[in-house]
Amino acid sequence: MALSDVAIRNAKPREKPYKMGDSLGLFLLVQPSGGKLWRLKYRVDGREKKLGLGNYPETGLGDARRRRDEARSLLAVGKDPSRERQREKAQSRLEAANTxxxxxxxxxxxxxxxxxxxxxxxxxxxxxxxxxxxxxxxxxxxxxxxxxxxxxxxxxxxxxxxxxxxxxxxxxxxxxxxxxxxxTARLLSDPTRDLRGALLTPKVTHYGAITDPRRAGELLHAIDGYEGHGVTKMALQIAPHVFVRPGELRQAQWGEIDLGAALWTIPAEKMKMRKAHHVPLSRQSVELFKSLQSLTGTSGYAFPSIRTRRRPMSDNTLNAALRRLGYSGDEMTAHGFRAMASTLLNEAGIWTPDAIERALAHGDSDKVRAAYHRGAHWKERVKMAQWWSDHLDGLRKEAAAARR
CATH class of the missing domain: 1.10.150 (DNA polymerase; domain 1)
Incomplete structure (x- = not known):
């Protein structure tokens, strides 16, 4: 006999669990605690199995029958409802992990x-x-x-x-x-593939850089008169001599710098091209780093944060210092020291373009060619580093003399 809502509501618990049958394998299991559980009895490959369909009253009689019918539909096409539920749970867990x-x-x-x-x-x-x-x-x-x-x-x-x-x-x-x-087999296709052209196109901007020799001398002279934090001033003084990327400079650590060998080796993990970069240090660069050691010691970050030595200086520190010196972002940026070196070294006509490119740590898609250039141009780069520092000194002195 089919169940009714009245019969279910009036069912009282007994000492042992008991069943109240409905139809087509659906029954209500009444627990001694008073709980009422919907169950479906069915057979797969001759074996009797049971499937939980919810608790009463959260799952009413109508909902229980609907779930029974859905399970029987799976049975009709040869699927085990219990196994399908396990698969759904596994898929849900997988999706939850694959956010x-x-x-x-x-x-x-x-x-x-x-x-x-x-x-x-x-x-x-x-x-x-x-x-x-x-x-x-x-x-x-x-x-x-x-x-x-x-x-x-x-x-x-x-x-x-x-x-x-x-x-x-x-x-x-x-x-x-x-x-x-x-x-990794967790998605069928990339949903962003049809979004090309959906965003506004940003205007291409270039790093502000001084590439005129006279103005470069004036900048160097201005840096010598910087009255801000001492470590920031040293970073501004060293940057034009080594012309590495600003992030590579501020994250420099003393363990990478061998002043005796006049060599700074930037490890691959800090480089944009993921290859170790060797920077030959001129006499001026060595002296500047020695002066820096009197401020920051000989271990840890060479240019630590003003707040804690456990972190390098902020990525905006040098640009803020340049603004303090009166140079706008369109005129000069920390990255602009690289453009300054590239332009003036090429204009000098003394150095091969490959040596300059290697000094700037620009990548070479040909690995064999890159390995060859790294060895072939090292001596030229050492000479170029010294020439460049001497040239910077000359430009700075001319600017100082012009101001007298």
């Missing part, structure tokens, strides 16, 4: 140690920060449930703040995360 945030973290860890393709420290930090901006919108959503509209809405929050380049780069990084999910 965008989880896969983005996994992708970033991979890129940090990805052999020759591994991110430089600064690139890793920047990329992880940009991806974290998507965390609020899609970080906890399984990648399989994220569509193009979800990604576009998340990235446009960055664009709406006027950060056009950050928005563009974030979309690129999101695409890399989705493609990694595809490659």
């Amino acid at each position: 965008f945030g989880a896969i983005a973290d996994e992708y970033c860890r991979k890129r940090r140690r990805d052999g020759d393709r591994a991110w430089a420290m600064a690139t890793a930090t920047r990329s992880e920060y940009l991806l974290s901006q998507l965390g609020i919108s899609i970080g906890r959503v399984p990648v399989a449930e994220i569509g193009p509209a979800d990604i576009l809405a998340a990235v446009r929050k960055i664009e709406d703040k006027g950060n056009l380049e950050s928005a563009r780069r974030t979309l690129q990084l999101a695409s890399s995360v989705f493609r990694y999910a595809v490659a």
Whole structure:
């Protein structure tokens, strides 16, 4: 006899569990505690099995019958409802683990140690920060449930703040995360593939740089008169001589600098091209580093943060110092010392372009050619480093004389 809501509500607990049958294998199991559990009895391959369909009253009689019918539909096509439920639970757990945030973290860890393709420290930090901006919108959503509209809405929050380049780069990084999910069999396709052209195109800007010899001398003279933090002044004085990237300079550690050998070896993990870079130090550079040691010691960061020696100086410190000296961002930036060196060294007509490129640590796609150039141009680079420092001294002295 089929059950009714009245009969279910009036069912009282007994000393032992007992069943109240409905139809087509559905029954209610009444527990001594008073709990009422829906169960479906069925057979698969001659074996009797039971499937839980919920608790009463959370699951009413109508819902229990609907779930029974769904289970019987699976049986009709040769599927075991219990096994299908286990698969659904496993899939749910898998999807919960495969959120965008989880896969983005996994992708970033991979890129940090990805052999020759591994991110430089600064690139890793920047990329992880940009991806974290998507965390609020899609970080906890399984990648399989994220569509193009979800990604576009998340990235446009960055664009709406006027950060056009950050928005563009974030979309690129999101695409890399989705493609990694595809490659690791957790996603069928990259949902960002149809978003090309959806964002505003940022205006291409170049680092402010002084490349006129007279103005370069005036800048060097101005740096000598800088009255701010001593370590910042030393960084400004050293930067034009070594013309490494600002991040490589501020993250320099004394263990990388051999003043006796006049050599600074920047490890691969700190380099944009993920290859160790050897910087020959002129006599002037060595003396400047020795002066710096009197301020920061001989271990740890050569240019520590003003707040703690456990971190390097801020990435905005040198640019802020240049602003303090009166140079706008369009005139001169910390990165501009590289353009200054590149322009004036090439204009000198003394040094081979390959030697200058090696000094700037620009990559060479031909690994054999790159290895050859590294050895062939080292002696020229050592001479060039000394010539360059002497030339900078001359420009600075001319600027000082012109001001008298």
